[in-house]
Amino acid sequence: MGSARSDRISPLAVKRLSLYLRCLEELAQQDQTTVSSRQLAKALGLTDAQVRKDLAYFGQFGRPGVGYAVQDTVTRLRVIFGTQKDWEVAVVGVGSIGRALLGFKGFGQRGFRLAAAFDKDPAKIGRKIGGVLVQSAGELAATVRKKRIRLTVLAVPAQAAQEVAEALCRAGVKGILNFAPVRLNVPDDVAVVPVDLGSLLQQLSYFVTAAQAGNQTHPGVRRDLT
Amino acid sequence: MGSARSDRISPLAVKRLSLYLRCLEELAQQDQTTVSSRQLAKALGLTDAQVRKDLAYFGQFGRPGVGYAVQDTVTRLRVIFGTQKDWEVAVVGVGSIGRALLGFKGFGQRGFRLAAAFDKDPAKIGRKIGGVLVQSAGELAATVRKKRIRLTVLAVPAQAAQEVAEALCRAGVKGILNFAPVRLNVPDDVAVVPVDLGSLLQQLSYFVTAAQAGNQTHPGVRRDLT
DNA sequence: GAGTGTGAATTCTTTCACAGCG
DNA sequence: CGCTGTGAAAGAATTCACACTC
Incomplete structure (x- = not known):
C-alpha cells in the first residue's frame, strides 16, 4: 500500500518509457554510469522536460546536478515493465x-x-x-x-x-x-x-504523398510517429 | 491552388484514416454501399464525432441523413494515401x-x-x-x-x-x-x-504488470494504443 | 428521423520556467 | 553551477452539442 500516489497515467508515456529503457541499457553496456535528461532526449528525439516528467511520474529517479544513475534506472524501469524476470x-x-x-x-x-x-x-x-x-x-x-x-x-x-x-x-x-x-x-x-503492417506502410505513403503533392497545401506534415 | 484550405494537420489522424480505409474496403467487399460515422466508430473503437472530424478534414465526404458512400470514400481515401496505384x-x-x-x-x-x-x-x-x-x-x-x-x-x-x-x-x-x-x-x-517489436512487447508487459500489481495504484490504465 | 459538419468546451499532453538540491 | 522535479502556461486532440441537410 505504501507506494507512490497515482495521479494520472499517460498512455503515450509508456511507449517512451520503453525507449528510455532501451537507451539506458545501451549506455550501461558502454559503462556510462550517469546520464542527463538532455542527453537522453537528444538521443531519442524528445525534449528534456518530457524525459524528466516521464521518469518523475514513477517517483524520484534522478539526482539534481548529476542526472540519472544508468544502472539504477534500468533496474527500476525493468520493475515497472515487469521484465526483471523473463516472460x-x-x-x-x-x-x-x-x-x-x-x-x-x-x-x-x-x-x-x-x-x-x-x-x-x-x-x-x-x-x-x-x-x-x-x-x-x-x-x-x-x-x-x-x-x-x-x-x-x-x-x-x-x-x-x-x-x-x-x-x-x-x-x-x-x-x-x-x-x-x-x-x-x-x-x-x-x-x-x-x-498492422499494411497500415504502417500506408501511413508512410501518406507522408510521402502529402510531402510531395501538397508541398504547399499541407505545410505542417510531421514525419515522426515514434 | 484550387484545393481545400489547409488549417492544421492531425498526425494521429493519419493512423485512424488508414483504419477507416481498411474498414471501408471490407464493407465494399460485402457490397454495403453506405455507412454512418457511428457504425465506423463502433467497428474501430472510436467515437462518431472523431470519425466525422477526421473525414471532414479533407473536405465534404458524407451526406447528411445518409452517411458516407462506401465506394466513393474508399476512392477518395486512396487518393489521399497515394495508393490508387501501387507503390x-x-x-x-x-x-x-x-x-x-x-x-x-x-x-x-x-x-x-x-x-x-x-x-x-x-x-x-x-x-x-x-x-x-x-x-x-x-x-x-x-x-x-x-x-x-x-x-x-x-x-x-x-x-x-x-x-x-x-x-x-x-x-x-x-x-x-x-x-x-x-x-x-x-x-x-x-x-x-x-x-520496434521488442518495445511493443514491452508495452504489453507494462499493461499486464500494471493491471495486476497496481490494480489499485494505477486505476486508469488504458489498454488500447491503436 | 437520421446523420453530417463544425464552432465551442473540455480534456489530455507537452513545454516553459524556475525553486531547490547536490 | 548543472540538473532534477514540478506547478503553471501553452498547445493539441477529443468530445459536445447543435444548426443544417437529406
Whole structure:
C-alpha cells in the first residue's frame, strides 16, 4: 500500500518509457554510469522536460546536478515493465510472420522467451522452428495454462483472429501483440497492442504523398510517429 | 491552388484514416454501399464525432441523413494515401524479419508491391524469396533509382541501420519502415515509421504488470494504443 | 428521423520556467 | 553551477452539442 500516489497515467508515456529503457541499457553496456535528461532526449528525439516528467511520474529517479544513475534506472524501469524476470511468450499462427518472430533474436534481449508455438496446419505441427516446437491449435489452452503464458503474439489470418483471441483469453492470456489487421474484442483485463503492417506502410505513403503533392497545401506534415 | 484550405494537420489522424480505409474496403467487399460515422466508430473503437472530424478534414465526404458512400470514400481515401496505384517497395536486410515480409501477402492487398530485396550476406544473394530476387547491398542505389523505389522496409541489424538508412536516402528513398531498434537520423523530407517489436512487447508487459500489481495504484490504465 | 459538419468546451499532453538540491 | 522535479502556461486532440441537410 505504501507506494507512490497515482495521479494520472499517460498512455503515450509508456511507449517512451520503453525507449528510455532501451537507451539506458545501451549506455550501461558502454559503462556510462550517469546520464542527463538532455542527453537522453537528444538521443531519442524528445525534449528534456518530457524525459524528466516521464521518469518523475514513477517517483524520484534522478539526482539534481548529476542526472540519472544508468544502472539504477534500468533496474527500476525493468520493475515497472515487469521484465526483471523473463516472460514466456507464445506465437499463435506460424505463417510467414509467426515463423519470422520465432527466429527473431530481439525478443530474448528484452526479457521475452518464446516458449510455445501453435498452428492448425498439420504440415507444420510437430516441426521445430527457431528451437520451438509447433503444437496443434487444440493443445493451446492446456499448454498456455501449464506454462503460465500471459503474453502472446497473434499472427493468424484476419478471419480467424477474433476467434483465436477469444480462445487465448479463455486460457488466461493477458496480453496480445496483434498482427492481424482487425480490431480484437477482448475482456477489459486483456491488453492488445495492434501491429498492422499494411497500415504502417500506408501511413508512410501518406507522408510521402502529402510531402510531395501538397508541398504547399499541407505545410505542417510531421514525419515522426515514434 | 484550387484545393481545400489547409488549417492544421492531425498526425494521429493519419493512423485512424488508414483504419477507416481498411474498414471501408471490407464493407465494399460485402457490397454495403453506405455507412454512418457511428457504425465506423463502433467497428474501430472510436467515437462518431472523431470519425466525422477526421473525414471532414479533407473536405465534404458524407451526406447528411445518409452517411458516407462506401465506394466513393474508399476512392477518395486512396487518393489521399497515394495508393490508387501501387507503390514499389524494397526490403533491405533479409534476416528473419525481412524474409517474412517478402512472403507476406498483406502488403499486396493494400497497394504495395515488393519489388526488390537486398542483403550483404553472399549466401543469400542471388536467391529468390517470395518471388523476389535478393541482390547485393552494392546494387542498392542503382536498383532503387532504376525502379524508382520510394518506400523501403529496413530490417537490418541495429548497428547497421543508420548507415544503411543514409544510403537509402542518398538513393532517393522517401519513406522507411524501420524495424531496427534505433532512432534513425534522416533528412527532413524522408519519413520514418518505427516498428520496434521488442518495445511493443514491452508495452504489453507494462499493461499486464500494471493491471495486476497496481490494480489499485494505477486505476486508469488504458489498454488500447491503436 | 437520421446523420453530417463544425464552432465551442473540455480534456489530455507537452513545454516553459524556475525553486531547490547536490 | 548543472540538473532534477514540478506547478503553471501553452498547445493539441477529443468530445459536445447543435444548426443544417437529406
